[in-house]
Amino acid sequence: MLLRREHSPPGEIGGIQMHASDNVAAVKAAYAAYANGDDISVIRALFADDVEVSGTTATGEFRPMGWSGWNGFVSFVAQIQEDWDHKAYEPVSVQGHGDWVVSLVHVVTVNRRSGKQVDTTMAHAMRFQGGRCVEFHEHIDRAAIAP
Numbered sequence: 098m099l100l101r102r103e104h105s106p107p108g109e110i111g112g113i114q115m116h117a118s119d120n121v122a123a124v125k126a127a128y129a130a131y132a133n134g135d136d137i138s139v140i141r142a143l144f145a146d147d148v149e150v151s152g153t154t155a156t157g158e159f160r161p162m163g164w165s166g167w168n169g170f171v172s173f174v175a176q177i178q179e180d181w182d183h184k185a186y187e188p189v190s191v192q193g194h195g196d197w198v199v200s201l202v203h204v205v206t207v208n209r210r211s212g213k214q215v216d217t218t219m220a221h222a223m224r225f226q227g228g229r230c231v232e233f234h235e236h237i238d239r240a241a242i243a244p
Contacts, residue, residue, distance in 0.1 A: 117193030117194055117195060117196075117198070118193060119228060120193050120223075121191055121192070121193040121198055123142075123143055123228070124191055124198050124223065125188070126139055126143075127139055128188045128191070128200070128202075132186060141167065142229075143229065143230050144167055144230045144233070145226065145227075145229040145230060145231045146167055147165070147166055147231065148165075148167065148169070148170055148230055148231055148232065149165055149231065149232050150162070150163065150164035150165070150169055150170050150173050150232075150235075151163060151232075151234040151235065152173055152177075152233075152234070152235035152237075153235065153236075153237050153242065154176065157240075159239065179209070180208060180209055180210065181206040181207065181208060181209065181215075182206060182209055183204060183205070183206045184205045184206060185203065185204060185205035185206075186202065186206075187202065187203045188200050188202050188203075189202065189203050196224055196225045197222065197223065197224055197225070198221075198222075198223045198225065199220065199221070200223075201218050201220055202218065202219050202221060203217075204216075204218070204219055204237075208244070210244075211244060217237065217241045219235060219237035219238075220235070220236045221233065221235055221236075222234040222236070
């Protein structure tokens with residue numbers, strides 16, 4: 098049985114005309130701000146207050162919708178940065194379709210405890226509503242980052 102989740106159609110949301118290209122541009126600006134160490138406000142503006150975050154913990158455990166809200170996203174990123182020292186973090190593809198933006202990000206990172214270096218590509222899938230990300234899913238090769 099195929100389960101479908103209904104999402105609002107692209108186009109007008111809450112009286113605001115949104116296009117996939119707007120969402121892609123916002124994601125690219127957030128990646129650039131992150132790479133440059135810019136003010137977090139560019140990244141903060143990307144996310145809705147009630148964003149739901151899925152991702153992989155430092156131990157390699159995938160947590161679907163494991164973090165909620167902006168503070169949850171900050172906690173998710175802080176946990177990653179506590180255990181991993183990113184040497185390279187470069188989006189190689191950012192594509193939008195409807196209310197989704199999917200990015201492939203090349204990352205070279207070193208585990209702060211073990212010294213293990215990982216060179217891989219991860220995927221970010223983001224669903225937008227009204228120009229803000231309401232779902233953020235990070236997918237990475239869990240075997241590559243396992244301790």
